[in-house]
Amino acid sequence: MSGSFASFSDFLAMSGYGQYVWPSFLIGFGVVILNAWLAVRSLAAAKRDARRRMEMNP
Amino acid sequence: MATWTWFHRLGSPPHVYAFAERWTKWFGGFAALAMVAALYGGLVLAPADYQQKDAFRMVYIHAPSAWLSLMIYSTMAVAAAVGLIWRMKVAHAAAAACAPIGAWFTVVALATGMLWGKPMWGAYWVWDPRLTFELILLFLYLGYMGLRAGIEDQTKADKASAVLAVVGVVNVPLVKYSVEWWNSLHQTPTVMKMGKPSMDLDMLWPLLLMFVAFSLYFAAVLLTRLRAELLRRERNASWVKETVA
Numbered sequence: 001m002s003g004s005f006a007s008f009s010d011f012l013a014m015s016g017y018g019q020y021v022w023p024s025f026l027i028g029f030g031v032v033i034l035n036a037w038l039a040v041r042s043l044a045a046a047k048r049d050a051r052r053r054m055e056m057n058p
Numbered sequence: 059m060a061t062w063t064w065f066h067r068l069g070s071p072p073h074v075y076a077f078a079e080r081w082t083k084w085f086g087g088f089a090a091l092a093m094v095a096a097l098y099g100g101l102v103l104a105p106a107d108y109q110q111k112d113a114f115r116m117v118y119i120h121a122p123s124a125w126l127s128l129m130i131y132s133t134m135a136v137a138a139a140v141g142l143i144w145r146m147k148v149a150h151a152a153a154a155a156c157a158p159i160g161a162w163f164t165v166v167a168l169a170t171g172m173l174w175g176k177p178m179w180g181a182y183w184v185w186d187p188r189l190t191f192e193l194i195l196l197f198l199y200l201g202y203m204g205l206r207a208g209i210e211d212q213t214k215a216d217k218a219s220a221v222l223a224v225v226g227v228v229n230v231p232l233v234k235y236s237v238e239w240w241n242s243l244h245q246t247p248t249v250m251k252m253g254k255p256s257m258d259l260d261m262l263w264p265l266l267l268m269f270v271a272f273s274l275y276f277a278a279v280l281l282t283r284l285r286a287e288l289l290r291r292e293r294n295a296s297w298v299k300e301t302v303a
Contacts, residue, residue: 004106017113024119025116051302054299
Protein backbone atom coordinates (compact mmCIF):
# COMPACT_ATOMS: atom_id res chain seq x y z
CA MET A 1 0.00 0.00 0.00
CA SER A 2 1.28 3.45 -0.91
CA GLY A 3 1.34 6.46 1.37
CA SER A 4 2.17 6.26 5.05
CA PHE A 5 1.29 2.58 5.58
CA ALA A 6 3.19 -0.58 4.68
CA SER A 7 0.07 -2.73 4.30
CA PHE A 8 -3.69 -2.53 4.36
CA SER A 9 -3.85 -4.20 7.77
CA ASP A 10 -1.46 -1.52 9.07
CA PHE A 11 -3.86 1.06 7.66
CA LEU A 12 -6.80 -0.53 9.47
CA ALA A 13 -4.81 -0.84 12.71
CA MET A 14 -3.85 2.88 12.75
CA SER A 15 -0.82 2.02 14.95
CA GLY A 16 -3.17 0.58 17.56
CA TYR A 17 -5.60 3.51 17.59
CA GLY A 18 -8.02 2.07 15.03
CA GLN A 19 -10.77 1.64 17.63
CA TYR A 20 -10.74 5.44 18.10
CA VAL A 21 -9.83 6.67 14.62
CA TRP A 22 -12.41 4.71 12.61
CA PRO A 23 -15.46 5.44 14.78
CA SER A 24 -14.63 9.15 14.73
CA PHE A 25 -14.55 9.20 10.91
CA LEU A 26 -17.69 7.08 10.77
CA ILE A 27 -19.54 9.51 13.06
CA GLY A 28 -18.19 12.56 11.22
CA PHE A 29 -19.02 11.47 7.70
CA GLY A 30 -22.23 9.81 8.85
CA VAL A 31 -23.36 13.25 10.02
CA VAL A 32 -22.13 14.83 6.77
CA ILE A 33 -24.37 12.48 4.78
CA LEU A 34 -27.26 12.69 7.26
CA ASN A 35 -27.30 16.52 7.19
CA ALA A 36 -27.36 16.66 3.41
CA TRP A 37 -30.17 14.09 3.33
CA LEU A 38 -32.22 15.91 5.99
CA ALA A 39 -31.91 19.20 4.09
CA VAL A 40 -32.93 17.63 0.77
CA ARG A 41 -35.86 15.89 2.46
CA SER A 42 -36.99 19.11 4.13
CA LEU A 43 -36.92 20.96 0.79
CA ALA A 44 -38.88 18.18 -0.92
CA ALA A 45 -41.49 18.29 1.86
CA ALA A 46 -41.81 22.08 1.57
CA LYS A 47 -42.29 21.80 -2.19
CA ARG A 48 -44.88 19.05 -1.79
CA ASP A 49 -46.72 21.14 0.77
CA ALA A 50 -46.73 24.21 -1.49
CA ARG A 51 -48.07 22.15 -4.41
CA ARG A 52 -50.82 20.66 -2.28
CA ARG A 53 -51.91 24.15 -1.18
CA MET A 54 -51.97 25.23 -4.80
CA GLU A 55 -54.25 22.35 -5.81
CA MET A 56 -56.56 23.01 -2.88
CA ASN A 57 -57.04 26.73 -3.65
CA PRO A 58 -55.86 27.54 -7.16
CA MET B 59 -28.61 54.14 -4.76
CA ALA B 60 -27.03 51.47 -6.94
CA THR B 61 -24.76 50.15 -4.19
CA TRP B 62 -27.80 49.21 -2.12
CA THR B 63 -29.57 47.12 -4.74
CA TRP B 64 -27.72 43.97 -3.62
CA PHE B 65 -28.98 44.54 -0.11
CA HIS B 66 -32.56 44.82 -1.34
CA ARG B 67 -32.14 41.66 -3.41
CA LEU B 68 -30.82 39.93 -0.31
CA GLY B 69 -34.10 40.81 1.38
CA SER B 70 -36.21 39.48 -1.47
CA PRO B 71 -37.21 35.81 -1.01
CA PRO B 72 -37.61 34.95 -4.73
CA HIS B 73 -34.18 36.39 -5.51
CA VAL B 74 -32.53 34.53 -2.67
CA TYR B 75 -34.39 31.34 -3.63
CA ALA B 76 -33.22 31.55 -7.24
CA PHE B 77 -29.66 32.29 -6.10
CA ALA B 78 -29.71 29.30 -3.73
CA GLU B 79 -31.10 27.02 -6.41
CA ARG B 80 -28.37 28.03 -8.86
CA TRP B 81 -25.41 27.70 -6.51
CA THR B 82 -26.20 24.68 -4.30
CA LYS B 83 -24.98 22.05 -6.76
CA TRP B 84 -21.69 23.90 -7.32
CA PHE B 85 -20.96 24.22 -3.60
CA GLY B 86 -22.04 20.63 -3.02
CA GLY B 87 -20.06 19.23 -5.94
CA PHE B 88 -16.81 20.94 -5.02
CA ALA B 89 -17.34 20.05 -1.35
CA ALA B 90 -17.62 16.34 -2.23
CA LEU B 91 -14.50 16.42 -4.42
CA ALA B 92 -12.49 18.29 -1.80
CA MET B 93 -13.64 15.94 0.98
CA VAL B 94 -12.55 12.83 -0.91
CA ALA B 95 -9.15 14.35 -1.74
CA ALA B 96 -8.65 15.60 1.83
CA LEU B 97 -9.65 12.22 3.29
CA TYR B 98 -7.15 10.42 1.07
CA GLY B 99 -4.46 12.95 1.95
CA GLY B 100 -5.21 12.79 5.65
CA LEU B 101 -5.80 9.09 6.15
CA VAL B 102 -3.32 7.64 3.66
CA LEU B 103 -0.69 10.10 2.49
CA ALA B 104 0.09 12.16 5.61
CA PRO B 105 2.91 10.77 7.76
CA ALA B 106 2.13 9.62 11.31
CA ASP B 107 2.72 12.07 14.15
CA TYR B 108 5.90 11.45 16.13
CA GLN B 109 4.02 11.53 19.47
CA GLN B 110 0.43 10.57 18.73
CA LYS B 111 1.24 8.15 15.89
CA ASP B 112 -1.88 7.56 13.76
CA ALA B 113 -4.28 8.81 16.44
CA PHE B 114 -3.50 12.33 15.23
CA ARG B 115 -5.50 11.59 12.04
CA MET B 116 -8.67 12.30 14.01
CA VAL B 117 -7.73 15.95 13.54
CA TYR B 118 -9.04 15.74 9.94
CA ILE B 119 -12.58 15.22 11.16
CA HIS B 120 -12.43 16.79 14.63
CA ALA B 121 -10.94 20.21 13.84
CA PRO B 122 -13.09 21.00 10.76
CA SER B 123 -16.23 19.97 12.68
CA ALA B 124 -15.31 22.04 15.73
CA TRP B 125 -14.52 24.98 13.51
CA LEU B 126 -17.84 24.61 11.64
CA SER B 127 -19.71 24.50 14.96
CA LEU B 128 -18.32 27.97 15.80
CA MET B 129 -18.49 29.39 12.27
CA ILE B 130 -22.13 28.33 11.89
CA TYR B 131 -23.04 29.85 15.26
CA SER B 132 -21.39 33.14 14.26
CA THR B 133 -23.24 33.08 10.93
CA MET B 134 -26.50 32.38 12.75
CA ALA B 135 -25.94 35.23 15.22
CA VAL B 136 -25.09 37.71 12.44
CA ALA B 137 -28.17 36.65 10.43
CA ALA B 138 -30.33 36.93 13.57
CA ALA B 139 -28.94 40.42 14.29
CA VAL B 140 -29.61 41.54 10.71
CA GLY B 141 -33.13 40.15 11.07
CA LEU B 142 -33.66 42.09 14.30
CA ILE B 143 -32.17 45.37 13.10
CA TRP B 144 -33.58 45.57 9.57
CA ARG B 145 -36.62 43.33 10.14
CA MET B 146 -35.44 41.19 7.27
CA LYS B 147 -37.39 37.95 6.98
CA VAL B 148 -34.80 36.25 4.79
CA ALA B 149 -32.21 36.83 7.52
CA HIS B 150 -34.42 35.17 10.14
CA ALA B 151 -34.96 32.27 7.73
CA ALA B 152 -31.19 31.95 7.23
CA ALA B 153 -30.58 31.96 11.00
CA ALA B 154 -33.21 29.25 11.46
CA ALA B 155 -31.60 27.20 8.67
CA CYS B 156 -28.18 27.39 10.39
CA ALA B 157 -29.24 25.93 13.75
CA PRO B 158 -29.71 22.20 12.99
CA ILE B 159 -26.53 22.06 10.90
CA GLY B 160 -24.53 23.75 13.65
CA ALA B 161 -25.99 21.50 16.33
CA TRP B 162 -25.00 18.38 14.37
CA PHE B 163 -21.42 19.51 13.91
CA THR B 164 -21.16 20.41 17.58
CA VAL B 165 -22.15 16.81 18.29
CA VAL B 166 -19.44 15.59 15.89
CA ALA B 167 -16.83 17.86 17.51
CA LEU B 168 -17.76 16.57 20.97
CA ALA B 169 -17.97 12.89 19.96
CA THR B 170 -14.72 12.84 17.98
CA GLY B 171 -13.07 14.83 20.77
CA MET B 172 -14.13 12.18 23.26
CA LEU B 173 -12.75 9.44 21.01
CA TRP B 174 -9.48 11.36 20.82
CA GLY B 175 -9.43 12.16 24.55
CA LYS B 176 -9.67 8.54 25.66
CA PRO B 177 -6.28 7.37 24.30
CA MET B 178 -4.50 10.74 24.78
CA TRP B 179 -5.81 11.92 28.17
CA GLY B 180 -7.09 8.63 29.52
CA ALA B 181 -10.72 9.76 29.76
CA TYR B 182 -13.58 10.32 27.33
CA TRP B 183 -14.63 13.46 29.15
CA VAL B 184 -13.00 15.98 31.48
CA TRP B 185 -14.56 19.22 32.69
CA ASP B 186 -12.00 21.26 30.84
CA PRO B 187 -12.88 24.87 29.85
CA ARG B 188 -12.95 24.24 26.10
CA LEU B 189 -14.99 21.05 26.36
CA THR B 190 -17.43 22.70 28.75
CA PHE B 191 -17.98 25.75 26.53
CA GLU B 192 -18.42 23.50 23.47
CA LEU B 193 -21.10 21.60 25.40
CA ILE B 194 -22.77 24.94 26.22
CA LEU B 195 -22.65 25.69 22.48
CA LEU B 196 -24.71 22.54 21.86
CA PHE B 197 -27.24 23.66 24.49
CA LEU B 198 -27.45 27.10 22.84
CA TYR B 199 -28.27 25.51 19.49
CA LEU B 200 -30.84 23.21 21.09
CA GLY B 201 -32.32 26.10 23.08
CA TYR B 202 -32.60 28.20 19.93
CA MET B 203 -34.41 25.42 18.08
CA GLY B 204 -36.63 24.63 21.06
CA LEU B 205 -37.60 28.27 21.45
CA ARG B 206 -38.54 28.52 17.76
CA ALA B 207 -40.54 25.32 17.91
CA GLY B 208 -42.34 26.48 21.04
CA ILE B 209 -43.67 29.79 19.71
CA GLU B 210 -46.47 29.51 17.22
CA ASP B 211 -46.43 33.10 15.90
CA GLN B 212 -43.66 33.37 13.27
CA THR B 213 -42.70 36.99 14.01
CA LYS B 214 -42.52 36.39 17.75
CA ALA B 215 -40.53 33.17 17.27
CA ASP B 216 -38.11 35.04 14.98
CA LYS B 217 -37.57 37.83 17.48
CA ALA B 218 -37.24 35.74 20.63
CA SER B 219 -34.89 33.19 19.05
CA ALA B 220 -32.81 35.96 17.43
CA VAL B 221 -32.24 37.58 20.83
CA LEU B 222 -31.06 34.24 22.21
CA ALA B 223 -28.74 33.71 19.22
CA VAL B 224 -27.20 37.19 19.59
CA VAL B 225 -26.72 36.94 23.36
CA GLY B 226 -25.26 33.45 23.05
CA VAL B 227 -22.53 34.64 20.71
CA VAL B 228 -20.37 35.50 23.76
CA ASN B 229 -19.80 31.75 24.03
CA VAL B 230 -17.94 31.68 20.68
CA PRO B 231 -14.77 33.50 21.85
CA LEU B 232 -14.96 31.51 25.10
CA VAL B 233 -14.62 28.29 23.10
CA LYS B 234 -12.01 29.70 20.76
CA TYR B 235 -9.69 31.34 23.30
CA SER B 236 -10.31 29.04 26.27
CA VAL B 237 -7.10 27.11 25.54
CA GLU B 238 -5.11 30.34 25.80
CA TRP B 239 -6.93 32.02 28.70
CA TRP B 240 -6.99 29.03 31.02
CA ASN B 241 -4.80 26.03 31.67
CA SER B 242 -6.38 23.49 29.41
CA LEU B 243 -5.72 19.86 28.66
CA HIS B 244 -6.78 20.64 25.13
CA GLN B 245 -3.87 21.38 22.86
CA THR B 246 -3.44 24.90 21.51
CA PRO B 247 -4.09 25.66 17.83
CA THR B 248 -1.63 24.23 15.35
CA VAL B 249 -2.87 25.85 12.17
CA MET B 250 -4.99 28.87 13.04
CA LYS B 251 -2.33 30.92 14.68
CA MET B 252 -0.21 33.86 13.71
CA GLY B 253 2.91 33.14 11.73
CA LYS B 254 4.04 29.76 10.56
CA PRO B 255 1.84 26.77 11.39
CA SER B 256 3.74 24.14 13.35
CA MET B 257 2.75 21.29 11.10
CA ASP B 258 4.44 19.38 8.32
CA LEU B 259 3.17 20.37 4.88
CA ASP B 260 2.12 16.77 4.09
CA MET B 261 -0.07 16.86 7.19
CA LEU B 262 -1.22 20.42 6.68
CA TRP B 263 -2.66 20.43 3.17
CA PRO B 264 -5.31 17.75 3.80
CA LEU B 265 -6.42 19.67 6.89
CA LEU B 266 -6.68 22.99 5.05
CA LEU B 267 -8.50 21.28 2.18
CA MET B 268 -10.93 19.70 4.68
CA PHE B 269 -11.67 23.16 6.12
CA VAL B 270 -12.47 24.37 2.58
CA ALA B 271 -14.57 21.24 1.92
CA PHE B 272 -16.58 21.67 5.13
CA SER B 273 -17.21 25.35 4.39
CA LEU B 274 -18.48 24.56 0.89
CA TYR B 275 -20.57 21.72 2.30
CA PHE B 276 -22.10 24.07 4.88
CA ALA B 277 -22.95 26.55 2.11
CA ALA B 278 -24.71 23.83 0.09
CA VAL B 279 -26.71 22.48 3.05
CA LEU B 280 -27.56 25.97 4.32
CA LEU B 281 -28.87 27.09 0.91
CA THR B 282 -31.00 23.93 0.64
CA ARG B 283 -32.48 24.46 4.10
CA LEU B 284 -32.96 28.15 3.38
CA ARG B 285 -35.01 27.31 0.28
CA ALA B 286 -37.24 25.02 2.36
CA GLU B 287 -37.65 27.76 5.00
CA LEU B 288 -38.55 30.37 2.38
CA LEU B 289 -41.13 28.11 0.73
CA ARG B 290 -42.80 27.49 4.10
CA ARG B 291 -42.81 31.14 5.17
CA GLU B 292 -43.96 32.50 1.84
CA ARG B 293 -46.50 29.78 1.12
CA ASN B 294 -49.14 32.31 0.10
CA ALA B 295 -46.87 34.37 -2.16
CA SER B 296 -47.29 34.19 -5.91
CA TRP B 297 -43.58 33.46 -6.53
CA VAL B 298 -43.89 30.22 -4.57
CA LYS B 299 -46.76 29.10 -6.79
CA GLU B 300 -44.69 29.88 -9.89
CA THR B 301 -41.64 28.14 -8.44
CA VAL B 302 -43.28 24.83 -7.53
CA ALA B 303 -45.74 24.71 -10.45
